[in-house]
Amino acid sequence: MDVYLPIANLSVNGLLIVLLGGLTGILSGMFGVGGGFLTTPLLIFYGVPPTVAAASASTQVTGASVTGVLAHGRRRGVDYHMGAVMMAGGLVGTLAGAALFQLFQSLGQIDVIISALYVVLLGSIGAMMGREAWQGLRGGKGEGARPVVRRRHHPLVAALPMRWRFYRSGLYISPLAPLLLGFVTGILTMLMGVGGGFILVPAMLYILGMSAGVVVGTSLFNILFITIASTIVHSLTTKAVDIVLVALLLVGSVAGVQAGARLAQMARPELLRAALAGIVLLVAFRMLFNLGVRPDEIFTVQPL
Incomplete structure (x- = not known):
């Protein structure tokens, strides 16, 4: 089922894009991440231009976050006060x-910047998560359970x-800490098309010292409003949001986030972190x- 994307100017397999949206939704429900950190690079691998992939992915993350916030809100798993402070910083960060x-687009380097940011951030976060998951799995096989250490802020x-x-x-x-965290998340959302949850969740746990029971829901609450702001700004400035691509991704993600929330309650946390x-x-x-x-087609981008 080929579907034409007017902004990206190419045809894609619609079913494959829906399945990709479903993967994004599952990650949102399981880990409190928007899923854009995987959606954007996978779209780039598929052939979608990085600028369109980043702008459209941030829009799609909004839909996945709505259902995620509702699911966690029903379980009282959202700190709306903390989320509002981070949201304020995120709106400034979006601008x-x-x-x-x-600036990078006018220099013709935005595609390289997006890819380089993904390599650095995903490599760092993946290594830290993998190490923590490995330590958790090894600790579970020891002679006795490790004592629970109360989490404290940095x-x-x-x-x-x-x-x-x-x-x-x-x-x-101090509210300055979550305010700054939201500011950084807003910048990442605009540049990379991510919700920022893959950085936000570890930071909320290990820097702010938040209770684990509200981290996922609060992260999704913040991501929801930051991605809405990012979508508006992209639509008014870069004009890179492909609404057809967004619609296909949303079809899968809205259903996937509910499945992800259920899986998060059933699976062992260490195994989930190791898989992610x-x-x-x-x-x-x-x-x-x-x-x-070396790309198949060599070209240059010049500012208008």
Whole structure:
């Protein structure tokens, strides 16, 4: 079933794009990540231009996040106070990311920048997740269970002024920390078409010290509004959002996120993290390989 994408200017297999959206939705429900960190590079591998892939993926992540927030909200797994602070930083970060996107696009380097960012970020996150999953699996086979260590926020967070109470997360910290975290997420969303959850979730756990029970839902709540803002900005500035591509991805992701939420309750967390780490590292290595391979068609991009 071939479908023509007007903005990307190519025909794609519609069923394959729907299945890709389903994978994104499953990841959203299981890990609290938007899934764009895999959607964008996989679309690039398929032949979709990086600018269109990044802009359209951020739009598609919005749909997956809506159902994810509703599912976790029913279980009281969303800290709306924390999410609102991060959202405020993310909206500012989105505008900053749009300026960077247009700068790199005018220089003709946006495709290289997007690919390089994916290699660095996915490689780093995948390695850390894989190490943590391996330690968890080895610890489960030991003679006795390891003592549970109460998670604390990073010392740099503790040094920030003007503390607020975030009751659902069980924190008493400065709002500047989640504000800055949201700002970085907004920039990444604009440049890479990601929701930022693959960085946001570990940061919320190990830097902010949030309760594990609200991390996934709060991450999706923040991703929801940041990707909405990113879609609006992309539509007004880069004009790279392909609505046909977005619709195909949404068909799969809306159903996939519900399945992912159920799987997250059934599977062992260490095994889930190990599987995600393996997928992330494979994508990072493929992106690195593509950066060093001579393309079939040599061309240059000049600003208008």
